Amino acid sequence: MTYLLRLNLDIKEKNFKDNLRFKAAVSTIKAIQKRGHKVVILSHRGRPKGKDGTLSLRPFVPVLSRVLNRKVVFMPDFNFDKAKQKIAASPPRSVFLLENLRFLPGENRNSQTLARQLSTLADRYINDDFATAHREAASVVAITKFLPSQAGPILKAEVKNLSRVKNNPRHPLVVIIGGAKTEDKLGVIKNLLPKADWILLGGGPANTFLAGRGFNIGKSLHAPALLRELKPIINHKKIVTPIDWLTEGGKILDIGPETRALYAEIIAQAKTIVWNGPMGLFEQKKFSHGTEAIARAILKNKVARTIIGGGETITSLGILNTRYKIQDTKNRNLFLSTGGGAMLDFLAGKKLPAIEALRKKHAL
Numbered sequence: 001m002t003y004l005l006r007l008n009l010d011i012k013e014k015n016f017k018d019n020l021r022f023k024a025a026v027s028t029i030k031a032i033q034k035r036g037h038k039v040v041i042l043s044h045r046g047r048p049k050g051k052d053g054t055l056s057l058r059p060f061v062p063v064l065s066r067v068l069n070r071k072v073v074f075m076p077d078f079n080f081d082k083a084k085q086k087i088a089a090s091p092p093r094s095v096f097l098l099e100n101l102r103f104l105p106g107e108n109r110n111s112q113t114l115a116r117q118l119s120t121l122a123d124r125y126i127n128d129d130f131a132t133a134h135r136e137a138a139s140v141v142a143i144t145k146f147l148p149s150q151a152g153p154i155l156k157a158e159v160k161n162l163s164r165v166k167n168n169p170r171h172p173l174v175v176i177i178g179g180a181k182t183e184d185k186l187g188v189i190k191n192l193l194p195k196a197d198w199i200l201l202g203g204g205p206a207n208t209f210l211a212g213r214g215f216n217i218g219k220s221l222h223a224p225a226l227l228r229e230l231k232p233i234i235n236h237k238k239i240v241t242p243i244d245w246l247t248e249g250g251k252i253l254d255i256g257p258e259t260r261a262l263y264a265e266i267i268a269q270a271k272t273i274v275w276n277g278p279m280g281l282f283e284q285k286k287f288s289h290g291t292e293a294i295a296r297a298i299l300k301n302k303v304a305r306t307i308i309g310g311g312e313t314i315t316s317l318g319i320l321n322t323r324y325k326i327q328d329t330k331n332r333n334l335f336l337s338t339g340g341g342a343m344l345d346f347l348a349g350k351k352l353p354a355i356e357a358l359r360k361k362h363a364l
Contacts, residue, residue, distance in 0.1 A: 002038040004085060004122035004147065005029065006139050008129040008338060009043040014313075017063055019336050020314050022163055024154045026067050028128045031153065033068070036092045040121050040198060042139045044102040044132070051103045058227065061097060072097055079346035080117045087121055107138050115142035129154025133354035134342040137274035140354035144361055152364040154338060157197065159333045159355065159364065161307055161344050165256075170271035170305060171197055176263070176294060179277025179312050182223035184341060187348030188276070190233065198261050199239045202255050202279030202290060209234060209241045210252075240266070246280070246287060254280030255290035257333075264297035272307040273298055277313055277343060302333070309337030310344075 007025040007055050014024050024040075032039050057074075064072045072252040073090075087096060101107040106114035115138045119125070125147040127133075132140055135153070142151070142360040143159045151159075154176045162264065165173075175196045177185045189199060201209055207222035212234040233239065240263075244256030255263070267273065279290030295317060298306055306315070314336060337343045345352060 001008070001036075001124065002122040003032050004040050004042060004118060004125045005032065005141070005152070006042045006125070006127045006129045006132075006143075008131045009041075009057055010045050010131065012311075016060075024128070024338055026064070028126075028152050028154060029068060031094045032126070033070075038087065038090060038094045038122075039096070039122045040087060041095065041097045043097075044071070044100055044116065044128070044139075045100050046102070046105070048100065048107075052100075055100055057097060057100050064095070064097065068095060070095060076100065077168050080120055082120075087239050093105045093318040101137075101139050107133070110136045110142050110356060111138045111139070112142050112145070114138040116146050118143055119146035122147065122173070125149045126152045127354060127358060128154045129354075130155045131339045131342050133339070133352040134345045136351070136353040144357040144363075149358060149361050149363045151358050155355075156364070157335070158339060158343075158345075162337070162343065163305055164305070165274055166179065166192075166347055166349070169195060172270050173197050173272040174304075175199045175275075176202070176265055176267075176273065176275040177205050177206060177277055178279045178291075179310060180221060182208045182226055182316075184227070184344055185277065186226060187350070188344050192274070193233060193236065193238060197237055199265050200266060201241050201276055202294075203238065205277070206241050206279075207252055208253070209239060213241065217252055218247070220247075220250075220252040226257045233361060241348055246290075248287075252280075253284075254287040255293075257289075260290055260293035264293055266296040267294070267304075268301055270301060271305045273301070273304045274314060274347065275306070275308045276310040276314075276340075282312075299334075305333045305335075307337055307343075310340045312340075325344045345359070 006357050008021045012018045012023055013019055017181050029039055048055045061074045072095045074097050125143055170223040173190050173196045185205050204221045207220040210232055211217050211222050212227050242255045242259040244258045245252045246254040281287040
């Protein structure tokens, strides 16, 4: 049996071996191989406009080959007839990796033709790429029309854990929202506001609410265009904004010590926690203390069911772990989501195209 496996290798780090998405991908490949099946990996990287060598998936080949203890065959030219023959002639447990699907215009257009071509390479299809579930692409939506389809273990775990928070959270529910883009986070804030007990803000979302509440935020990153839309909730008592902050060059770049203490006190009371987005410019040590304080407070709370997601957030945890030795191997209630925009859209109550496609096939 040959499986067409949609994974997420959209990883920016050069040293990606310890990246959450990469580890998840390897885990799924091994599970399929263990049953003696062949695997044809579909994925993408970045947002190329046509073919772009800097966004090739080729760099993953030697690392995948090493961790799988088997040579991974790279297919760079999208010659589907040739690929089909090579796959058919290969022994059980063989692994193939197609080049970045976004090099093909049909991928982002959800092309039926491309999906049909991809379907000729395998017997069944597995989608284990939650992070792309909010995109209407050929390799996650149209493909389900041409092959027997199922959800992979990572995607199932994402839907299960996020649904639990969205539909039936344990209270108090504390939502922590930071990062740069307020626009992406607004839907989550509005959707979870009726269910949340507190929403703690940092980064761009905090700056935007502070501006709306009349504070002088100087040159700080924020979204003034959203202030009219935010007006009905700008002073909502559940939404907690920083009470002090660290600045440089007229910009707010981290939450201050009083805010850290306040947020930690609220997090300690939580039974459910959702965290998406760092509190400041965590890449610089002097502005990483707010994000560190959030991470420590979450890890200290051993009873709360916790979901942490978003590329920046997961990256910040990796940096903080190296810098401050933040580790947690015993907290079984902690779920690290591989999704950024997909996690936000799911929690905002939106329907994700890839998940809907699987549900139509009764595969999820």
